[in-house]
Amino acid sequence: MAMLATNPSVKDIWRWLEEVPDPEIPVVSVVELGIVRDVARDGDVIVVTITPTYSGCPATAVIAIDIEQAIRRRGVDDVRIETILSPAWTTAWITEAACEKLKAYGIAPPEKGAACVGALRAGMSIDCPLCGSSNTECISQFGSTPCKAHYRCKDCLEPFDYFKSF
Amino acid sequence: MSDNPTYEFALRMGDNSLVLGQSVSAWCGHAPILEEDIALANVALDLIGQTRMWLGLAGELEGKGRSADDLAFLRDARGFRNCLLVEQPNGDFGQTLMRQFLFDAWHHPMLKVLADTDDARIAEIAEKSVKEVSYHLDRSTDLIIRLGDGSDESHGRMQTALDGLWCYTGELYAADAIDEAVLTGGVRKIEEQYKDYTSKVIDEATLTIPETTFMHKGGKAGLHTEALGPLLADMQILQRSHPGAQW
Numbered sequence: 142m143a144m145l146a147t148n149p150s151v152k153d154i155w156r157w158l159e160e161v162p163d164p165e166i167p168v169v170s171v172v173e174l175g176i177v178r179d180v181a182r183d184g185d186v187i188v189v190t191i192t193p194t195y196s197g198c199p200a201t202a203v204i205a206i207d208i209e210q211a212i213r214r215r216g217v218d219d220v221r222i223e224t225i226l227s228p229a230w231t232t233a234w235i236t237e238a239a240c241e242k243l244k245a246y247g248i249a250p251p252e253k254g255a256a257c258v259g260a261l262r263a264g265m266s267i268d269c270p271l272c273g274s275s276n277t278e279c280i281s282q283f284g285s286t287p288c289k290a291h292y293r294c295k296d297c298l299e300p301f302d303y304f305k306s307f
Numbered sequence: 308m309s310d311n312p313t314y315e316f317a318l319r320m321g322d323n324s325l326v327l328g329q330s331v332s333a334w335c336g337h338a339p340i341l342e343e344d345i346a347l348a349n350v351a352l353d354l355i356g357q358t359r360m361w362l363g364l365a366g367e368l369e370g371k372g373r374s375a376d377d378l379a380f381l382r383d384a385r386g387f388r389n390c391l392l393v394e395q396p397n398g399d400f401g402q403t404l405m406r407q408f409l410f411d412a413w414h415h416p417m418l419k420v421l422a423d424t425d426d427a428r429i430a431e432i433a434e435k436s437v438k439e440v441s442y443h444l445d446r447s448t449d450l451i452i453r454l455g456d457g458s459d460e461s462h463g464r465m466q467t468a469l470d471g472l473w474c475y476t477g478e479l480y481a482a483d484a485i486d487e488a489v490l491t492g493g494v495r496k497i498e499e500q501y502k503d504y505t506s507k508v509i510d511e512a513t514l515t516i517p518e519t520t521f522m523h524k525g526g527k528a529g530l531h532t533e534a535l536g537p538l539l540a541d542m543q544i545l546q547r548s549h550p551g552a553q554w
Contacts, residue, residue, distance in 0.1 A: 193356075193435075195352075195353060195356060195439060196353060196356030196357050196359070196360060196435055196436065196439065197352035197353050197354070197355050197356025197357070197359075198352075198356070199352075226360070226431040226432060226434070226435045227427075227430070227431035227434055227435070228434075229431075229434045229435045229438060230435075231438075256438065256441070257441040257442050257445050280342055281342040281343070281345065281346050281446075282346070282442050282445060282446050283342075283345055283346035283349040283350070283442070283446070284345065285345070287349050287352055287353060287439075291342060291345070305442075307438055
């Protein structure tokens with residue numbers, strides 16, 4: 142049980158949220174993923190603003206509950222979670238440190254500026270997070286969660302997830 | 308029909324993604340290979356997520372206290388505003404993919420135009436959705452080309468699918484007063500991009516657009532084909548039998 146906070150600052154709240162893991166990829170936090178957009182006080186109420194990654198991602202509801210619980214279990218009862226759509230979530234908000242953690246976890250981090258724009262794509266090389274080879278191929282743009290694509294390494298022959306640029 | 312064009316328009320967008328999302332999700336556990344099974348389920352998930360945003364907005368604009376769920380589960384076929392293309396049956400894998408491609412190729416430029424409209428509520432939903440739909444279009448384009456320009460069997464199936472579905476595409480871009488009110492100058496642009504893109508991809512897939520120029524319409528006004536009723540019955544039975552049931 143965490144210490145009860147009587148009058149936490151916005152900075153304290155941010156620190157607590159940095160410990161809230163993403164439900165699907167627990168090695169990174171919801172803050173590192175850029176899901177938490179703002180923390181503010183509205184009188185006695187703590188207002189946390191979040192944005193969904195993908196509009197149908199089932200983890201979004203779980204994330205809202207996890208955030209609320211992370212704050213409540215420190216003794217703060219008045220919490221409100223607000224959701225905003227714009228600006229739309231982008232993988233550019235994922236921190237460098239989180240990208241390194243993803244890689245160590247076996248997920249290739251998003252390539253910068255490589256988001257799909259709906260045209261026929263040119264071949265894009267994604268390094269294998271396991272052996273580092275760039276000799277890989279895309280099996281499917283849709284992987285185990287909406288945010289990931291499914292790749293295969295042609296050198297170490299292992300399949301891997303790629304956190305697709307978005 | 309309501310006299311609020313933005314409400315009607317939000318219903319159309321939401322009903323398109325709802326009906327297609329519901330149909331596509333029926334493939335979960337049945338697709339030809341595991342990767343495609345996962346891809347279809349992911350696309351369906353995106354579409355259902357987008358539905359929540361559009362129908363949520365429609366409910367607010369209507370101002371009668373109806374939620375996105377109320378609109379999805381408690382309207383009859385006559386109240387649905389989706390285009391006829393998305394309610395066409397799944398058929399075989401080729402028909403499902405062709406329907407997806409013919410829809411994505413319209414959905415993408417439509418959302419791009421909407422992301423730039425002055426209506427902030429519509430623009431933010433479109434800005435969010437277009438990123439997802441980019442991946443849908445990328446995938447369906449890739450598969451149309453690979454299967455069209457594939458074996459005799461796959462080519463034949465894709466051509467049959469195109470022959471059966473092409474006559475439902477005209478309704479997508481045929482704009483009425485509601486579309487004009489929301490899209491203003493974007494209407495023509497969407498039609499041009501749609502025709503350019505589909506003809507380019509279909510050509511690359513070594514397929515042929517049917518010669519007929521007849522196009523079905525009616526979905527936007529609530530006049531649907533036979534296929535919508537059974538789909539809604541399947542989707543709505545739980546809420547109709549147990550009103551207000553929740554997880």
